[in-house]
Amino acid sequence: MDWELETSTCNGLKQEKQLCASQRRCYSLCRRKSFSAFVASKRDGSAEEGSPPWRCCGQTFNEHSAVHKHAAGTHDAEIRQLTQAAYERSLSQLGEEAETQRRTEREAEPVDISAWIPESGHISEEQLQKGPGKVLLFYRYCPVEDPHAVRAWQEALCEKLHLTGKVRLATEGINGTVGGTDAATDLYIDAMRSHPLFKMEKEDFKTSDGGPECFKDMRVGVHKEIVPMGMDPDVISYQLAGDHLEPEEFHEEVKALLAKGDSCNDTILLDCRNFYESKIGQFTQCLAPSIRKFSYFPDYVDQNLDLFRDKKVLMYCTGGIRCERGSAYLRSKDVCKEVYQLKGGIHNYLERFPEGFYRGKLFVFDERYAISSNKDVISDCRYCGGPWDQYELCSTEFCRQLVLSCPACRRDDGRTACCPACQTKGRAPHHREECECTDGRPRIPRDAESHKGNLVFAKDVLISHSEA
Template sequence: MAADDAPCPEFMDWELDTSTCNVNGLKEEKQLSASQRRCYSFCRRKSFAAFVASKRDDGQEEGSPRWRCCGQTFEEHSSIHKHTARTHDAEIRQLAQAAYQRLLSQLEEEAETQQPDEREAEPVDFSAWIPETGHISQEQLQKGPGKVLLYYRYCLVEDPHLISAWQKALCETLHLTGKVRLATEGINGTVGGTNTATDLYIDAMRSHPLFRMEEEDFKTSDGGAECFKDMKVGVYKEIVPMGMDPDVISYQLAGVPLEPEEFHEEVQALLAEGDWCSDTILLDCRNFYESKIGQFTQCLAPSIRKFSYFPDYVDQNLDLFRDKKVLMYCTGGIRCERGSAYLRSKDVCKEVYQLKGGIHKYLERFPDGFYRGKLFVFDERYAISSNSDVISDCRYCGCPWDQYQLCSTAFCCQLVLSCPACRRDGRTACCPTCQTKGQAPLHREECECTDGRPRIPQDV
């Protein structure tokens, strides 16, 4: 499933799930879920900022700001920040834990007050939309070979809460795990289960009159229910979080879709022209940690941490796209639908095309084509492969390596490429701050592992 936005098991672009948070006391750090770690990290940043602000000397003459702490005077932001991090970590941690408890209590109260909006409708009979499983054993639904499905459908959903309830019932019946996002603009999902269960899920989706889906709309890969921790179904403003109102930037404004064969021919022509080609951009609209381990040859891969940063990237690089032909691609196609629509809304490109079905469908047709390396996926596998190329390396020793693991530092949700030899030596953190201090940076963008540059072909 495309998403978005910072690398952690439920992958950043999913809103905080307060139902899993411990409001009776902060858990041991290692026991916190990824969503709880994000919540705590937010509180820690806020607590750090409040502590620094409390040390500001407001009685000084007009001029540059100044801070006083521990009998010292600091005249630069960086100096007071370093001092606070080194000297007052225990205090910051206490403040953060208190803020964490307050935030969770607040979220719980808000969830209670908003519960009627979640749906207080009369019970609905979903039996017509749920496949009959009486003739199938539970073992067939829960054990044996399986797969992971990735799909989306843009369409008008007048009652997404009704469809959400159906999805929950359907996935529970079939013992599926994964994530499904619903909005008035459509549905976006990735689910895992046995071959029997996922086949029944595809049949149920295809039989529903709202979506009008075909079997080819589902991208499949080897896996199963074990690829996800649980099943999450929710209603949101957007089915892929770009941070733009779907009524303003609609998928209906998307670029021209190209079948994998057509896209392959376009890339082939681009590579054949080589340095002579200056009017075409092959644009990867995924996040930097995705493009780092796999990408199309000679692509432009923006250094963005999540898809909601893509509009800002476009705004800041309009001259780069001016009068150019743009070929866009992403994991399964959904981000290109909205991303190409946003790019077209700027009215600077000559033409905008997108890879239909994304890299998933391209690799089904061209496993040894122009996409090299692994394909990042938003589940516990992190990546799948169709070729043996390794295009990334270990952040510590530089040897070829492309298998992600979570940073070993508590509350840090970054992914790190650390080879087995380096991990045995204890180098398991995403950046020097995490490695030496054992604490996550205040902002994910401050991690050294995010300090990348867009890979722009020289001729662009």
């Protein structure tokens, strides 16, 4: 598991501050993986059942926290050497991949994308740029032989329609959220539906109030996965996903689950989103893992197989895409009795049941941070404890976590920094990955009953918008 270092960072921070943003992310990832690998190397594989699982420097350790503190405090120099070696290998590999991609792009024949650009002569430029608007959320899993050609089309299409947002492409499909005027987004939907690859219907696009102002720019990229779970799509394919339930069917399942109350021990309502999303909105009596990002979900499943054994699992996420891969991974473990997922995610459910069993806000990955269909507030301000569910960016420029800080606390005490490390002057603030307020480690609940109907959260739930 990618356990974040909370100590042993001073020299690393000095080195990282000299790097650009992308290099810092790469270095930080190498440090976490090196730390994780070092700890894993101290596991005593020959120990009998019930014996301490880690041995190092003549000591035995029973808990993750104990062996992590020992490694960070005693073996800092070794971990830095491992990190540097891994970082240099990563840079070399990235350079080779970039050169291969450039060579491939130079050799590839140009693709005529004009046929995929809709005619917009009947709509004025003013209509495309001004007026009421909305935000679209969509995805489609399907084979894409040439994602770079699709990227060129998406870039040209979004530029023509003055859309903003983010689109991820891979050989397994497309995933996007874009904002624009009503006229522009309608044309975008028409263009997507007419493209021969995707075969999408109008109901495949989830909509909410917004517009181009909800995003800073338009980004279209080609990636390994259209949703970053960290698993090879060829190994864990969306084709292994659980059975889809329409919102009405899902509603009835949740209703039956709630009717049984504490006596229900054969069904789990599983939120496969991240903890900062579940913090402000959730289905009643759900199980919400304390994971900071979706790539931790496989670790959570692996450490909790007994939790799901012989159970019926009802999964949900924001728009449905994470459930596609998440349910496929859960099914690959062959422990569940049944695995179902909410078709279209919370977005679709709230359109049918705005006052249903989902309470609180729905976190969204744009400048709005959250949208709502009911007035319930299920979270609180991290400073005063009063009801509050609107995130603000940490005021420390280097950190930029999201923090739940109510207007009174911000006005009276200027409380928008996310943790003491960010508030302390004269010290280098923590990076996102090590910021103590995130408690970003994928803490794994092992007792099903202690988490039934609860949320498992860090004390102060914060997250970088870019990590979403």
